[in-house]
Amino acid sequence: MHxxxxxxxxxxxxxxxxxxxxxxxxxxxxxALIGHSGCGKTSLLRVLAGLLxxxxxxxxxxxxxxxxxxxxxxxxxxxxxxxxxxxxxFSHMDARTNIARPLQLVHGYSKKDSxxxxxxxxxxxxxYEHGHKLPRELSGGQYQRIAIARAIAPRARLLLLDEPTSAxxxxxxxxxxxxxxxxxxxxxxxIIVTHELSFAARACDKVMLMEDGKIAEYGSSxxxxxxxxxxxxxxxxxxxxxxxxxxxxxx
Amino acid sequence: xxxxxxxxxxxxxxxxxxxxxxxxxxxxxxxxxxLSLNRITYHLDFSFLAxxxxxxxxxxxxxxxxxxxSLVVCLLLGALVAYAYRSRVLMVRYxxxxxxxxxxxxxxxxxxxxxFYIVGSAWQVxxxxxxxxxxxxMFEGAYVAEIIRGSYESLDKLQLEAARAVGFxxxxxxxxVILPQMISRTLPALTGQFASIIKDSSLLSLISLIxxxxxxxxxxxxxxxxxxxxxxxxxxYLLLTLPVTALTGWLExxxxx
Numbered sequence: 490m491h492x493x494x495x496x497x498x499x500x501x502x503x504x505x506x507x508x509x510x511x512x513x514x515x516x517x518x519x520x521a522l523i524g525h526s527g528c529g530k531t532s533l534l535r536v537l538a539g540l541l542x543x544x545x546x547x548x549x550x551x552x553x554x555x556x557x558x559x560x561x562x563x564x565x566x567x568x569x570x571x572x573x574x575x576x577x578x579f580s581h582m583d584a585r586t587n588i589a590r591p592l593q594l595v596h597g598y599s600k601k602d603s604x605x606x607x608x609x610x611x612x613x614x615x616x617y618e619h620g621h622k623l624p625r626e627l628s629g630g631q632y633q634r635i636a637i638a639r640a641i642a643p644r645a646r647l648l649l650l651d652e653p654t655s656a657x658x659x660x661x662x663x664x665x666x667x668x669x670x671x672x673x674x675x676x677x678x679x680i681i682v683t684h685e686l687s688f689a690a691r692a693c694d695k696v697m698l699m700e701d702g703k704i705a706e707y708g709s710s711x712x713x714x715x716x717x718x719x720x721x722x723x724x725x726x727x728x729x730x731x732x733x734x735x736x737x738x739x740x
Numbered sequence: 741x742x743x744x745x746x747x748x749x750x751x752x753x754x755x756x757x758x759x760x761x762x763x764x765x766x767x768x769x770x771x772x773x774x775l776s777l778n779r780i781t782y783h784l785d786f787s788f789l790a791x792x793x794x795x796x797x798x799x800x801x802x803x804x805x806x807x808x809x810s811l812v813v814c815l816l817l818g819a820l821v822a823y824a825y826r827s828r829v830l831m832v833r834y835x836x837x838x839x840x841x842x843x844x845x846x847x848x849x850x851x852x853x854x855x856f857y858i859v860g861s862a863w864q865v866x867x868x869x870x871x872x873x874x875x876x877x878m879f880e881g882a883y884v885a886e887i888i889r890g891s892y893e894s895l896d897k898l899q900l901e902a903a904r905a906v907g908f909x910x911x912x913x914x915x916x917v918i919l920p921q922m923i924s925r926t927l928p929a930l931t932g933q934f935a936s937i938i939k940d941s942s943l944l945s946l947i948s949l950i951x952x953x954x955x956x957x958x959x960x961x962x963x964x965x966x967x968x969x970x971x972x973x974x975x976x977y978l979l980l981t982l983p984v985t986a987l988t989g990w991l992e993x994x995x996x997x
Contacts, residue, residue, distance in 0.1 A: 491780070509953075540905065563904075563907060563909060566905065566907050571905040573898065573905070574897070575898075577898065579899060580896070581917075581920050581921055581997035582997075590916060591908070594912050594916070595906060595912070596907075623997055639906065640905075
């Protein structure tokens with residue numbers, strides 16, 4: 490999938506700028522956005538998701554500019570899948586309905602087809618027995634895996650994940666990330682905002698470090714983690730992976 | 741032995757224990773009132789009921805229809821006012837707020853006199869039933885508006901964002917997410933309100949609507965069976981309010997999430 494961003498600026502109300510000029514162009518299949526809290530990585534993901542409209546600049550996905558008005562954005566969002574940090578499932582619907590209802594209402598499935606598709610996905614990821622549960626009855630890991638299943642259910646061309654494991658107990662982080670890796674193997678393209686650097690190194694072809702609303706460094710995950718070029722990335726890795734051999738950390 | 745009167749620290753008491761204590765509690769309360777009657781050497785006499793059953797029945801139906809009509813109107817009014825709270829037209833917003841402050845801050849009795857004798861007379865609303873329904877709905881609508889506003893504001897904004905993310909349009913978001921979640925949040929508070937409508941309708945006797953309270957008042961003017969008359973009146977109101985409470989309890993379970 491070809492992504493191109495030029496001069497993207499985003500600010501919330503009159504407050505500080507979240508994105509301060511993003512210029513980017515590359516072919517993307519699996520990308521990790523990393524960086525400190527408040528660096529703009531979630532804002533960038535939300536722009537790519539069509540949930541936020543940047544005040545300046547342009548975003549092109551496969552050569553088509555993202556629309557700026559809600560009606561066009563709605564049509565765009567229907568082609569991609571979005572997973573939030575937490576709370577993304579509709580809390581009054583059981584897991585199965587959470588997956589099936591958007592298929593039926595948004596993607597034109599018949600009721601039966603939508604439920605069949607939901608059951609298929611639940612079974613595929615070992616969640617079938619939890620299909621009838623309400624979101625509050627699910628474990629954190631099950632919750633996020635069902636949120637991911639809902640996001641890919643309409644055969645989304647791109648999956649966007651906003652820190653899907655940050656609110657989870659470490660015990661559940663593995664099962665969620667394994668599901669993302671499984672999806673990658675079956676050809677799903679995704680962009681993930683994450684603090685799980687080992688996951689980024691293992692499962693993502695490309696990694697982008699953001700700092701202060703800008704791209705600090707971008708490259709293949711091999712290069713990013715073994716040969717960080719910028720001081721910003723070196724410092725970030727030194728803080729995040731103090732035990733890693735390549736970081737120049739003096740104790 | 742005394743354990744029979746206590747609930748276990750965890751779990752439900754046994755059916756026997758529940759029944760025993762319910763019967764004893766009822767006997768205690770009834771006993772108190774019978775003793776009170778005995779102390780003023782009062783002899784119960786319900787014979788007037790046969791004489792007045794037709795009037796009481798008509799009054800019962802009047803209370804029922806006043807409450808049912810007001811229920812519908814006050815829900816619509818409440819929803820409208822809650823929506824007006826968020827209007828971008830500031831004047832609409834202020835009218836809505838002023839309305840709610842005024843209604844909630846003044847007694848219903850005063851509102852009935854004000855609206856019926858001044859506003860009603862000025863605009864020739866001569867049908868007492870219509871006037872009664874409108875006044876009662878005005879009153880309850882303010883409370884309903886606050887309940888609806890509160891439940892909308894307590895909606896988790898993440899749920900709305902999730903609706904955008906899965907591609908729901910505005911109508912689908914309203915029907916699939918906002919309304920179902922608001923219904924289950926407002927039902928407990930609305931129960932209390934619906935029961936209030938039934939009880940508050942008694943004040944409409946002020947404008948000579950022959951509903952239950954007014955009928956009872958007339959009845960006791962001829963017969964002096966005050967205790968029996970008001971006892972029956974209480975039972976009749978309970979007959980109306982208890983099913984409302986039960987129904988709402990059932991709905992609450994049905995929409996729980």
